[in-house]
Amino acid sequence: MRNLRNGKYRKYEKIILQILLKPPYDIMGTGQIRFVSKIPKSSCYDVLGKLREEGYIDWIGESQDWTSLISITEAGKDYLKNIQDQNL
Structure with missing residues (x-):
């Protein structure tokens, strides 16, 4: 798998986690994530x-199923704080 911690992929991680942190998106389908994030x-x-x-x-x-649901974990919230501090 590619190194997803650099460049646009790191930016995409931040976008996805930010979306999942905001109500009403705290749990959403993968298709919704893609639509909202424009990734x-x-x-x-x-x-x-x-x-x-x-x-x-x-x-x-x-x-890989459009109907599956995604939610952010506590570890994800901590990771988001760390990457936000890095001004990505």
Whole structure:
């Protein structure tokens, strides 16, 4: 898998976690995340997969399924604080 901690992928991580932190989006479908974030489909799934692997999101349902739901974890909230401090 690509190094998702650099460049646009790191920016995409920040965007996705910020969306999940704001009501009413605290839990939403993968399709909704892609629509709201305006991130390209393949990039969105790459980033969601990495966030899930790192424990920053909970993925309810099958991965790569538009109807599965995503929520941010406490670890994800901490990670978002760290990357916001870095002014990405």
